[in-house]
Amino acid sequence: MQREIAHIVGTDFIRHVSDADVIDGVLPKFVVEPGTPSDVSRVLAIAHDRGWQVVPRGGGTKLGWGNSPRAADVVLSLCRLDRVQEHAPGDMTATVEAGCTIAALQETLAQRGQRLALDPLWPGRATVGGVLATADSGPLRWSFGPPRDLVLGVTVALADGTLARSGGKVVKNVAGYDLPKLLTGSFGTLGVITQATFRLHPLPAAVRHLTFTLDAASVGAFIAAMRECSLATAAVQIRAGTEMNALAYVRVEGLPEAIEAKAEQVMQRANAAGADVSAAHAPAEDWSARERLFEDLEPTSLVCKIGIPPAESQHLLSLLEREASQDVRWRLVFQAFGVGVLRLELREPERSVVDRLRSRLAEFGGSLVVLACPAGMKPDANVWGEPGDALELMRRIKQQFDPHSILNPGRFLGGI
Amino acid sequence: MSGSRHTRTLLLADIRTLLGEPSVLVRPEQLRTYECDGLTNFRVVPTAVVLPTNAEQVQEIVRLCHRDGVPFVSRGSGTGLSGGALPVEGGIVISLARLNRILEVDIPNERVVVEPGVINLHVTQKVAPYGYFYAPDPSSQSVCTIGGNVAENAGGAHCLKYGFTTTHVLGLEVVLSDGSLVTLGGKAPDTSGYDLCGVFVGSEGTLGIATKVTLRIVRRPEVVQTMVAAFHSTDAAGEAVSRIIAAGIVPAAAEMMDRLSLQAAEAAVHAGYPNCECLLLVELDGVAIEVEVLVAQVKEICSACGAFETRLARSDAERAAMWKGRKAAFAAMGRVSPNYIVQDGVIPRTALSAVLREIERMSRDTGLRVANVFHAGDGNLHPLVLYDRRIEGQEHRAEHLAAEILKLCVRTGGSLTGEHGIGVEKRDFMPEMFAEPDLATMQRVRIAFDPQSLSNPGKVFPRPRLCAERPGPYEPHPLETAGVAELF
Numbered sequence A: 001m002q003r004e005i006a007h008i009v010g011t012d013f014i015r016h017v018s019d020a021d022v023i024d025g026v027l028p029k030f031v032v033e034p035g036t037p038s039d040v041s042r043v044l045a046i047a048h049d050r051g052w053q054v055v056p057r058g059g060g061t062k063l064g065w066g067n068s069p070r071a072a073d074v075v076l077s078l079c080r081l082d083r084v085q086e087h088a089p090g091d092m093t094a095t096v097e098a099g100c101t102i103a104a105l106q107e108t109l110a111q112r113g114q115r116l117a118l119d120p121l122w123p124g125r126a127t128v129g130g131v132l133a134t135a136d137s138g139p140l141r142w143s144f145g146p147p148r149d150l151v152l153g154v155t156v157a158l159a160d161g162t163l164a165r166s167g168g169k170v171v172k173n174v175a176g177y178d179l180p181k182l183l184t185g186s187f188g189t190l191g192v193i194t195q196a197t198f199r200l201h202p203l204p205a206a207v208r209h210l211t212f213t214l215d216a217a218s219v220g221a222f223i224a225a226m227r228e229c230s231l232a233t234a235a236v237q238i239r240a241g242t243e244m245n246a247l248a249y250v251r252v253e254g255l256p257e258a259i260e261a262k263a264e265q266v267m268q269r270a271n272a273a274g275a276d277v278s279a280a281h282a283p284a285e286d287w288s289a290r291e292r293l294f295e296d297l298e299p300t301s302l303v304c305k306i307g308i309p310p311a312e313s314q315h316l317l318s319l320l321e322r323e324a325s326q327d328v329r330w331r332l333v334f335q336a337f338g339v340g341v342l343r344l345e346l347r348e349p350e351r352s353v354v355d356r357l358r359s360r361l362a363e364f365g366g367s368l369v370v371l372a373c374p375a376g377m378k379p380d381a382n383v384w385g386e387p388g389d390a391l392e393l394m395r396r397i398k399q400q401f402d403p404h405s406i407l408n409p410g411r412f413l414g415g416i
Numbered sequence B: 001m002s003g004s005r006h007t008r009t010l011l012l013a014d015i016r017t018l019l020g021e022p023s024v025l026v027r028p029e030q031l032r033t034y035e036c037d038g039l040t041n042f043r044v045v046p047t048a049v050v051l052p053t054n055a056e057q058v059q060e061i062v063r064l065c066h067r068d069g070v071p072f073v074s075r076g077s078g079t080g081l082s083g084g085a086l087p088v089e090g091g092i093v094i095s096l097a098r099l100n101r102i103l104e105v106d107i108p109n110e111r112v113v114v115e116p117g118v119i120n121l122h123v124t125q126k127v128a129p130y131g132y133f134y135a136p137d138p139s140s141q142s143v144c145t146i147g148g149n150v151a152e153n154a155g156g157a158h159c160l161k162y163g164f165t166t167t168h169v170l171g172l173e174v175v176l177s178d179g180s181l182v183t184l185g186g187k188a189p190d191t192s193g194y195d196l197c198g199v200f201v202g203s204e205g206t207l208g209i210a211t212k213v214t215l216r217i218v219r220r221p222e223v224v225q226t227m228v229a230a231f232h233s234t235d236a237a238g239e240a241v242s243r244i245i246a247a248g249i250v251p252a253a254a255e256m257m258d259r260l261s262l263q264a265a266e267a268a269v270h271a272g273y274p275n276c277e278c279l280l281l282v283e284l285d286g287v288a289i290e291v292e293v294l295v296a297q298v299k300e301i302c303s304a305c306g307a308f309e310t311r312l313a314r315s316d317a318e319r320a321a322m323w324k325g326r327k328a329a330f331a332a333m334g335r336v337s338p339n340y341i342v343q344d345g346v347i348p349r350t351a352l353s354a355v356l357r358e359i360e361r362m363s364r365d366t367g368l369r370v371a372n373v374f375h376a377g378d379g380n381l382h383p384l385v386l387y388d389r390r391i392e393g394q395e396h397r398a399e400h401l402a403a404e405i406l407k408l409c410v411r412t413g414g415s416l417t418g419e420h421g422i423g424v425e426k427r428d429f430m431p432e433m434f435a436e437p438d439l440a441t442m443q444r445v446r447i448a449f450d451p452q453s454l455s456n457p458g459k460v461f462p463r464p465r466l467c468a469e470r471p472g473p474y475e476p477h478p479l480e481t482a483g484v485a486e487l488f
């Protein structure tokens, strides 16, 4: 089979796997690096015919998320599709290939004073395609929304090799179904994104970072206070945990004429909510706290993503306190705090802790997805949680897009 | 295609048992109201119109349709401008107007849960006392429903800054075409699975019927400032918009009107605009100190681009007057022309002058006037092609011109529609914008949701005209004649 593929992509761009290509314990057979979208689709068409299981890969930073693959024959790497194809500053849009890293894209956009207002994990390695496929977002989501609200169009190679465009290149467009939203967050199970168009935002004229420390008891009040002055904050990130004081980082953006006043407003609110503002202007070293929640993991740690209605953070904190009193150790990062998205690390958790948290969260509409966990725990942990009543419909979508189930088989909700 | 007359009689008998006799309309004079939506030149008389009052009834009706293979069309207020709610021959219309309860107002979580028949403006009215608003604000907001907004992914002047309907719909309950009920998304962000809520919004009633909608509401900004600037040409006004955006300013709204639409608006609502070739309306909102600086910047940019007058609204009344003329623009066209066609194409903003010049040329060539009203900030044009139906052949030429304008938009890299939807009106233009594999990929979604094509068939996707449609003259929507748009 390698020969056929080599014929399409060239012998230099097909190779055997190494340890670095293992996905959640599964070793694929080979790695292909097509150089054009149409080569991506030709490779897929062959895989589709032969029933080879394909794992699309960008920077590989989040390949461990989701269920372990049922099987994997081919890693389809998008690394060679890495160009920013078009930046139209006047229209505030950019079209970029899927394998371009977020950092490289931002660098290009910054030359014209613009940005993709998205700050996902590991921007230096994470690619546009991977960020869309996992719908990863960061603290800026509070002001600019998740990837689904920033993507205008995508080109996608479907499992059978169909290459289809959807959406458009303009910020406003309701012609046909909104397929970019279907693909965003689909974890590579419906098609391989080869290119995407985004709406952009201007880089802020001025930025201030503020850092506060909080005792555990005042986290809830602090969050409420920050929601009160939401117009003044571009992003807020809060770290808390059983073995640390809580730390909050606030990013203020605006006009040079207004930035000090905005920062002052945040300081006053924070102070009134019981935060220690004495070292507020210390350098904000820690926007990467989320990343560290994955990087300095103990082998026995489990990291999950939690979504809650935004005002329920106090509720969540009390749940966690209750767990702490049962000797469960945890750390968390409220990333897009006003939106209700956070990441939680549990140290040496029993599976029952995950189940218990999940059912409590469900009581107020929240959900929990396991992102990383100790080897061997995954099959047990029910990564995605309860699928809900739309699972059958999702299966039918998968069936339509990938009838032989060759794309990331088994990795998604309900074993899709 | 839709079962025999006999099955339809049985179906209606079953629906009568379910809803009661008065909620099933079959008499011709009752059906007339429902034979078209805001696109009045397409008409089809439905077999019946049914008026359920809750989601269970909707579910039961759809189950019965599914049993008998009878197509159905959901309908909100019927203000759609692309024929989305046009009945299908032999099918029934399911009106959602009676599902009009606001089910939950959750201020701390910034959510409102509504039934689909709730009127858009009622949501904002409900939450205004708490300092919130529902951001998507179509000009028809005092009459159109949230269900219709969801189906069309409705926009409005303030969507430039705040995003379209899809940005503000977090969860849906949907009755699928087999009568099953599914929950998509919810109050909390990032529920597991595909973003089917995002797919449903904008699907124009073809993927099922929304029976419950969870909306995000937005905190009112500290201050709002509205201004108008008068220019000698649309080019100059367009240049001003480009420079505003290039300066990194994101206005809450940026709207443009040309001389013809200004004349009409002035005649209709006496907005008191300056006499000019092109008017730019800009709204800025946010934190007080910041807005003050931005207003000064925008004024300066406008002057630099040749604005000979700028006016800042000094009171809510003045602000309302500025908006009134803009929001009444479609309705006002009746003052300057007996008939007109509204289009909704989108272009990259930087193509504005080129496209307007081309439209002007096309207008000269055909001898038909074109008025321009548009959401300048996001490149969404609403060219209004004016004509007189009584003059032999003019209507046909007007339709042709409107179509050519749409194709022009697509050629510049834009879209056939920014907010009104494809419906029946533009379905045959879809191949201008999408290649066959693109459309086939959308069909895969359709098939997954609705394998038998019972939910609003014949919309969105290109196909030959149905024989029961009586193509007829464009007529002003009753709401326009009644001047509803002037309420703003």
Ligand SMILES: Cc1cc2nc3c(=O)[nH]c(=O)nc-3n(C[C@H](O)[C@H](O)[C@H](O)COP(=O)(O)OP(=O)(O)OC[C@H]3O[C@@H](n4cnc5c(N)ncnc54)[C@H](O)[C@@H]3O)c2cc1C
Binding pocket: B037, B038, B073, B074, B075, B076, B077, B078, B079, B080, B081, B083, B084, B085, B096, B116, B137, B138, B139, B140, B143, B144, B145, B146, B147, B148, B149, B150, B151, B152, B153, B154, B155, B156, B157, B204, B205, B206, B208, B209, B210, B211, B330, B331, B419, B420, B456, B477, B479, B480, B485
């Ligand atoms: C004067 C005037 C000004 C307008 N201005 C704007 C504007 O500024 N911006 C804008 O976006 N639009 C505008 N419109 C168009 C129209 O108001 C919108 O498209 C609106 O969203 C339609 O809502 P409706 O309740 O009238 O829906 P309808 O016209 O009844 O239906 C529209 C579509 O929605 C479907 N539908 C209705 N309810 C449901 C449901 N519960 N579930 C699934 N599908 C459903 C129908 O089948 C149909 O396809 C304007 C119209 C007029 C007449």
